[in-house]
Amino acid sequence: MQRTYTFIVLTFIIMMSVNAQELSKQDLPYYQIPEAPDSFTAGTVAARTIDALGFRYYWATEGLQPKDLEYKPNKEGRSTGETVDHIYGLSKMILKTTSLKIDEDKNQKLTFKEKRKKTLENFKKASDILKNATDLKEHELVFNEEFKLPFWNAINGPIADAIWHSGQIVVMRRSSGNPMTKGVNVLMGTKK
Structure with a gap:
């Protein structure tokens, strides 16, 4: 009887752990x-x-760990953590192209998990806006009032660059x- 009870409790704990992992995967877009x-x-498109x-x-x-974030292929290159920071900046630029609005967090010190979450959320927001776009001419890459580029430059600039750095x-x-x-x-x- 005691073994059966222990087995049932352990099975329940394992099932709850798997369910908790599945829920955490759903907290972020792009699983x-x-x-x-x-x-x-x-x-x-x-x-x-x-x-x-x-x-x-x-x-x-x-699943990146602190040792992964600190890894740097050589003295001149970016570390993995610095590459994550760069992609986060690119995600804000991509979102700004689609909405002309971003959450300003210049003075905030974000953890890796927070940056990762915000980066994925920025990509999702930009994608959702573009799905309903009728004319991409409206979505310029705006640096300031005097310097704006067409959406073409968003494709070959921050979007392609973020893909490139994800591979890195x-x-x-x-x-x-x-x-x-x-x-x-x-x-x-x-x-799978």
Whole structure:
């Protein structure tokens, strides 16, 4: 009787732990790529590009440890943590392109988890806005009143750059002894 009770309690604890892990995965966007839109428009294609970026960034940064964040391939290069900071800045630039508004946090000192969460949320907000965009001419890359660039520059600038740097994180974490989780399928946008 006692063994049966112990087994049931342990099984319950394991199930609750798995459920808690599943809930925490749902707290952040891009555990999986969202459903594809029904139609191809300039806005939905741009949004899907950002969704692909979000998915790659999610898995590139999932489970990073302090030693990974400190890893630096050489004296001249950025550390993984500095690369995360750079992608966070790019995510704010991408969001500003779509909404012209971002949460200013210049003086806040964010933890890695907070930066990761905000980065993923910025990608998701930008994607959601672009899915409904009728004309990408409205979404300029604005630096100030005198210096604005068309959305084309957002694609080859901060969006492509963030994809590039997400790949660098994957390589650097492998070098620091913490390779990316197995089972991530970037073609399908899923995790087994």
